[in-house]
Amino acid sequence: MSAVDTLRLTAEEGLALIERRELSGVELHAAYLEAIEKRDGELHAYLRTVERAEGDAVPIALKDLISTRGVETTAGSRILAGYRPLFDATVATRCREAGLPLLGKTNLDEFAMGSSTENSAYGPTRNPWDPERVPGGSSGGSAAAVAGGLAPWALGSDTGGSIKQPAALCGIVGLRPTYGTVSRYGIVAFASSLDQVGPMAKTVRDCALLYRIIAGRDPCDSTTVELPEAIELPRDEDLRGLRVGIPRELNEAEGVERGVSDAVTRAIELCRELGAEVGECELPRSVEYGLPCYYLIAPSEASSNLARYDGVRFGHRADGSGSIHELYERTRDEGFGDEPKRRIMLGTYALSAGYYEAYYGQAQKVRTVIRDEFAAALERFDVLLSPTSPTVAFPLGSRTENPLAMYLADVLTIPPNMAGLPGLSIPCGLSEGLPVGLQLIGRQFSENTLFRAGHALERALEFDFVPERLR
Amino acid sequence: MSWEPVIGLEMHVQLKTRTKMFCRCESGYGAAENKRTCPVCLAHPGALPVPNARAIEWTIKLGLALGCEIAPRSTFHRKNYFYPDNPKGYQISQYDEPLCVGGSLDLPGSGGAARIGITRAHLEEDAAKNVHVGGAEGRITGSSSTLVDFNRGGTPLVEIVSEPDLRSAEDAKRFLQLLRQTVVELGISDAEMEKGSLRFDVNVSVRPAGSGELRTRTELKNMNSFAFAARGIEQEVRRQIEIYESGGQIEQETLHFDPAHESAPPLRSKEEAQDYRYFPEPDLVPVEPPPELVERLRAELPERPSVRLARLREHYGLSAYDAEVLNASPALVALFEGAVAAGAEAKPAANVLANQFAAAGIDPATVDPGELGKLIRARTKIPRSVFDEALAATGEPSFSAERYLGEAAISSSAELEPVVDRVLAANESQVLAFRAGKEGLLGFFVGQVMRETSGKANARIVSELVRRKLAE
Numbered sequence: 020m021s022a023v024d025t026l027r028l029t030a031e032e033g034l035a036l037i038e039r040r041e042l043s044g045v046e047l048h049a050a051y052l053e054a055i056e057k058r059d060g061e062l063h064a065y066l067r068t069v070e071r072a073e074g075d076a077v078p079i080a081l082k083d084l085i086s087t088r089g090v091e092t093t094a095g096s097r098i099l100a101g102y103r104p105l106f107d108a109t110v111a112t113r114c115r116e117a118g119l120p121l122l123g124k125t126n127l128d129e130f131a132m133g134s135s136t137e138n139s140a141y142g143p144t145r146n147p148w149d150p151e152r153v154p155g156g157s158s159g160g161s162a163a164a165v166a167g168g169l170a171p172w173a174l175g176s177d178t179g180g181s182i183k184q185p186a187a188l189c190g191i192v193g194l195r196p197t198y199g200t201v202s203r204y205g206i207v208a209f210a211s212s213l214d215q216v217g218p219m220a221k222t223v224r225d226c227a228l229l230y231r232i233i234a235g236r237d238p239c240d241s242t243t244v245e246l247p248e249a250i251e252l253p254r255d256e257d258l259r260g261l262r263v264g265i266p267r268e269l270n271e272a273e274g275v276e277r278g279v280s281d282a283v284t285r286a287i288e289l290c291r292e293l294g295a296e297v298g299e300c301e302l303p304r305s306v307e308y309g310l311p312c313y314y315l316i317a318p319s320e321a322s323s324n325l326a327r328y329d330g331v332r333f334g335h336r337a338d339g340s341g342s343i344h345e346l347y348e349r350t351r352d353e354g355f356g357d358e359p360k361r362r363i364m365l366g367t368y369a370l371s372a373g374y375y376e377a378y379y380g381q382a383q384k385v386r387t388v389i390r391d392e393f394a395a396a397l398e399r400f401d402v403l404l405s406p407t408s409p410t411v412a413f414p415l416g417s418r419t420e421n422p423l424a425m426y427l428a429d430v431l432t433i434p435p436n437m438a439g440l441p442g443l444s445i446p447c448g449l450s451e452g453l454p455v456g457l458q459l460i461g462r463q464f465s466e467n468t469l470f471r472a473g474h475a476l477e478r479a480l481e482f483d484f485v486p487e488r489l490r
Numbered sequence: 491m492s493w494e495p496v497i498g499l500e501m502h503v504q505l506k507t508r509t510k511m512f513c514r515c516e517s518g519y520g521a522a523e524n525k526r527t528c529p530v531c532l533a534h535p536g537a538l539p540v541p542n543a544r545a546i547e548w549t550i551k552l553g554l555a556l557g558c559e560i561a562p563r564s565t566f567h568r569k570n571y572f573y574p575d576n577p578k579g580y581q582i583s584q585y586d587e588p589l590c591v592g593g594s595l596d597l598p599g600s601g602g603a604a605r606i607g608i609t610r611a612h613l614e615e616d617a618a619k620n621v622h623v624g625g626a627e628g629r630i631t632g633s634s635s636t637l638v639d640f641n642r643g644g645t646p647l648v649e650i651v652s653e654p655d656l657r658s659a660e661d662a663k664r665f666l667q668l669l670r671q672t673v674v675e676l677g678i679s680d681a682e683m684e685k686g687s688l689r690f691d692v693n694v695s696v697r698p699a700g701s702g703e704l705r706t707r708t709e710l711k712n713m714n715s716f717a718f719a720a721r722g723i724e725q726e727v728r729r730q731i732e733i734y735e736s737g738g739q740i741e742q743e744t745l746h747f748d749p750a751h752e753s754a755p756p757l758r759s760k761e762e763a764q765d766y767r768y769f770p771e772p773d774l775v776p777v778e779p780p781p782e783l784v785e786r787l788r789a790e791l792p793e794r795p796s797v798r799l800a801r802l803r804e805h806y807g808l809s810a811y812d813a814e815v816l817n818a819s820p821a822l823v824a825l826f827e828g829a830v831a832a833g834a835e836a837k838p839a840a841n842v843l844a845n846q847f848a849a850a851g852i853d854p855a856t857v858d859p860g861e862l863g864k865l866i867r868a869r870t871k872i873p874r875s876v877f878d879e880a881l882a883a884t885g886e887p888s889f890s891a892e893r894y895l896g897e898a899a900i901s902s903s904a905e906l907e908p909v910v911d912r913v914l915a916a917n918e919s920q921v922l923a924f925r926a927g928k929e930g931l932l933g934f935f936v937g938q939v940m941r942e943t944s945g946k947a948n949a950r951i952v953s954e955l956v957r958r959k960l961a962e
Contacts, residue, residue: 086536099535106529108536203773205536211772240538241774320772323568326579327533331638343636347572370570370767379769 023050026168026485030225033077033171044075047171048120051078055123055169062145064154064164067091068123076118079229080170082161083124084131085216086205087111090121094207095129095139095157098328098335098354108205109240110174110216110233117232122170125160130325131181131209132358133157134428137419140356145415146189148453148486152412155185155428161219162189166486172220172229176206178213179313180407180432183444186219187407187456190446190484192473193219194226195432197463198439199244201230202237208324210317211242213436221484223445223473227252230466247464253474259294261472263287264400267299268306269431269458275409278450283406286447286457289479290404295472300396300403302434305389309434312389314426315369315382316437322366325359361422386437393438397462402472405431407444407456435460443469446482454482493734494699495727496707497662497692498654501669502647503679504616504687505545510644511615512539512582517646519685523639531644533577538773541566545646546589548678549613550779551787552648553590555672555794556608560784564589564612566771571764574638575617583649585768588612589777595652595672596796597665598803598813606665607653618643642686648679654693654704659723663716664814666690671795675820683714694723695740696730706740713747722747798823806836815844821854822847828859834866842866842881852885864891871901873946901948903955906939909947910955913938924960932956 023042036042052068059065066083069090081087084094086104088111093099107115114121128138136144136159144159146152147167154163158175162185165173175182177195186193194217201216208214218229231250236243265287270280291297330336330350337349355363369378396403408428418425435442440460447457457476461469483490510517513530529537550560567585593608619642624634650669656662670688673681681688695707710726713719730740795817802813802823816822822843829839847854862884869877872894880894900906913935914921924931935956939947 084536092535094535102535104529104536105534106537203536204538207535208773239540241540242772319769323570323580323767323769326570326572327535327577329572329574329579331574332532332577333534343574344572367767370769372765372767375767375769 025051025054026489029221030077030171048078051122058167059169061150062163062167063142064125064144064160064169065123066126066141069121072120074118074120077171078122079114079119080122080125080164080173082127082158082175084207085111095127097140100335102334109202109237113233125164127160128157129356130359131157131178132362134184134425138358146412152414155188157181159185162186165191165219172225174216175219176214176216178210179436180429182217183407183432183442186444188412190454191221192223192226193444195442197441199242200234202240202243204237204239210320223470223477224252227470251467253470255471256475256478257294258290258475261295262400263290263295263297264300264396264403266302266403268302269405275406279406279455282448282450282455283457293475302392305392305434308385309437310430312382312385313433315378318362318366319369319379322363325363390438401468403460405458407458411450411453441466443473445473445477447480492699493696493731496654496695496697497656499652499690499692501650501690503673503681505548505646505678506680507542507544507646511542511545511646512644521641526641532640549589549648551676553611554788554791555676556593558590558593561589564777566774567768568771570767575620582771583614584612596800598800603800606655609651609653611648611650614647616642616645616647659720662723663720666716668796694726696727706742709744710747711744808840812840812844825854825857825859829863829866832860832863834863839866846881850882856885861889861891868895900943900946901951906947906955909939909942
């Protein structure tokens with residue numbers, strides 16, 4: 020049992036071990052719990068673990084905004100402390116039906132609002148590559164768990180970059196799926212028109228396996244659709260016939276670190292060597308307006324989605340008596356951290372009478388422009404490449420006092436998200452000893468293409484996903 | 491100056507679908523508090539709405555019955571506000587893209603039908619029910635705490651908005667009745683005010699008669715009957731006229747009509763108006779009803795009560811009263827039309843059906859219209875008592891008019907004359923009074939003759955005989 024190297028074992032290898040009966044699911048689950056016991060005191064990737072869970076396949080960690088029946092689900096917020104859902108999120112059900120036992124619930128920025136997991140009401144998660152640095156966010160707990168050998172794979176959720184960016188900062192693979200392919204039923208909502216659950220794992224093939232389990236129409240989520248084609252496990256090791264576009268604005272954006280840029284340039288070079296056709300393209304408006312529009316739409320939806328936390332039916336309720344509005348105010352003041360409060364205020368303002376057209380309405384129009392711009396670029400190319408994050412993992416506390424600097428962490432992931440497009444982040448090298456993420460953007464429902472390209476690059480890059488200090 | 495009321499209505503109707511609007515909880519009354527709830531209608535984190543297809547179809551049906559255009563694409567919006575009966579913190583409603591737009595309902599009147607515009611009909615979810623404890627009659631004033639029953643929360647609710655086309659309290663009342671009847675006959679709602687499955691608000695303003703302007707309006711809420719609505723409107727119209735005539739201005743406000751005091755204290759004024767921060771509901775996709783569906787629903791529509799009413803008035807020439815009494819029951823109208831087709835005259839047939847028949851409590855669906863037509867046609871030829879007896883028996887499966895027609899009334903003057911003479915001789919003082927001009931006594935003499943003949947005399951012949959004799 021102790022023979023299992025959880026740092027190195029991929030989910031696919033774990034499944035093979037179980038299939039060959041060299042190991043049982045229970046033993047594998049226990050091996051991860053042991054690793055968690057050993058290393059999570061330092062990383063704090065988990066908010067809670069599950070000692071015994073249903074299923075005999077490779078275990079999984081779920082971001083703590085995915086509802087799990089009877090298992091506390093807090094979304095990283097004090098306002099949901101002690102809340103035990105009465106139902107499973109559809110993705111949790113699908114994992115259970117696939118036999119994946121639940122390892123535990125991972126840390127996140129409160130209500131997925133943040134890019135460092137420092138906004139969790141339960142303390143920050145640390146980056147397995149350097150515990151003085153953040154794992155990214157908001158799915159920082161899931162990313163750190165996978166990178167730190169505390170879970171073979173995990174589910175995260177991505178609104179503005181919350182899967183791709185922490186995957187990049189922790190040196191793992193993360194897929195933000197096409198909007199509408201994965202059910203949001205049971206996912207504590209942040210911004211409904213952008214939220215999307217996706218897999219985080221050590222390899223592209225693991226991501227594809229997990230995506231295959233969770234994707235597809237769910238009658239409980241009206242915004243989901245059936246996948247137009249089955250998900251295939253990628254095998255090809257070349258990129259012949261693939262047209263790769265390099266959007267200038269995403270690659271030359273202000274604030275992209277030199278080391279990040281260098282690693283991405285090498286990956287692009289590798290694409291050519293693997294037989295891809297590489298060309299430049301432009302996305303001027305998407306990159307310039309993506310972030311500001313995102314910060315109108317996401318907080319607007321959040322201000323409405325977070326209205327249900329009123330202390331009446333579940334979760335935290337302030338003590339004392341008074342009018343119903345006093346109860347709301349005190350409950351929400353005590354329960355929400357600074358970032359949700361900030362976004363509730365931003366969103367309430369943007370939706371207010373007299374401002375709606377100028378802000379929310381305008382942002383939705385720009386969103387259409389962004390969608391069209393990407394669509395045009397993706398007519399010429401099958402995949403667009405850029406850095407996932409402008410920087411490598413930054414030190415804890417370095418941006419907490421400056422929300423705007425924190426918001427810029429997602430400047431490269433937000434534009435494709437606004438267009439509803441899928442994006443895959445794979446590690447493509449190191450800068451200053453820290454992982455650099457490569458973002459692959461595809462057309463809607465082109466996950467198979469992203470997996471194929473990501474897998475071929477992954478093979479060629481030979482990136483070692485085990486953090487150096489843990490090897 | 492004479493003033494003209496300008497009245498528009500908003501009606502809320504709960505649909506009687508088996509399940510709620512956005513979840514699969516059972517809908518309707520009768521369960522213990524909070525038993526018909528689930529994570530969706532309790533707004534648990536992550537729960538998502540799934541629209542009730544039946545509710546959408548029924549709303550389309552209603553829209554078609556009101557002559558609306560069915561939007562090829564309509565959307566749901568979130569209406570944001572904090573209140574304990576609103577667990578999500580927003581109500582899913584429709585805003586600028588409702589399912590049904592631009593219809594009308596014809597309100598037959600003495601001067602022809604008035605066409606009342608229907609601005610829109612849209613679909614939304616009902617709020618839960620707040621039960622205020624410790625106050626009077628469950629009112630919030632004076633209560634010490636509030637309990638919430640979420641059973642009602644999420645019930646499908648259709649809002650119908652009329653144009654400000656109504657010009658009197660009476661018309662408003664008749665319009666409300668006709669609209670209610672339309673909904674009930676479509677089978678989509680009980681529309682019962684006592685149960686709360688029908689609620690409405692009235693917008694009232696006044697203007698100089700004949701002018702086309704729309705002045706500031708007030709909204710009357712909380713009226714629990716159509717009669718109260720009419721009274722509330724009349725009173726509000728008077729109040730506004732008085733204010734204008736004394737040089738004042740009307741303030742836009744919501745008034746809570748209190749039938750006990752015939753007054754309407756303000757609920758909230760424009761300054762306190764809520765900003766609902768509407769935005770498109772991102773958890774739902776637009777509703778795009780396929781044209782085939784709309785056509786199928788159109789084909790399924792029963793005849794509209796407004797159309798039926800117009801036919802009763804215009805084609806059959808019935809009085810407003812008779813037409814409206816008959817129209818309250820489609821089966822009664824069908825029986826009426828069958829009887830007329832079988833040879834009965836329209837007006838007496840309507841009179842019999844609207845007054846005697848309805849009072850007898852017979853199910854019109856069980857009556858053979860042909861036999862009824864025969865009976866009505868013969869009604870002046872048989873004694874009143876026999877006719878009544880026959881009418882009461884029309885619901886029986888073996889009913890045959892023939893059986894009663896045999897007992898024809900005494901119409902022969904020769905037979906009746908001696909009876910008339912006897913009656914006149916026995917009532918000398920009345921004869922004198924009649925001759926002195928008290929013509930109203932004619933009925934008295936006829937009645938006396940009827941009594942003498944056990945009701946078998948033909949009243950028309952008797953009255954002719956009496957007149958002739960007294961004129962001698």
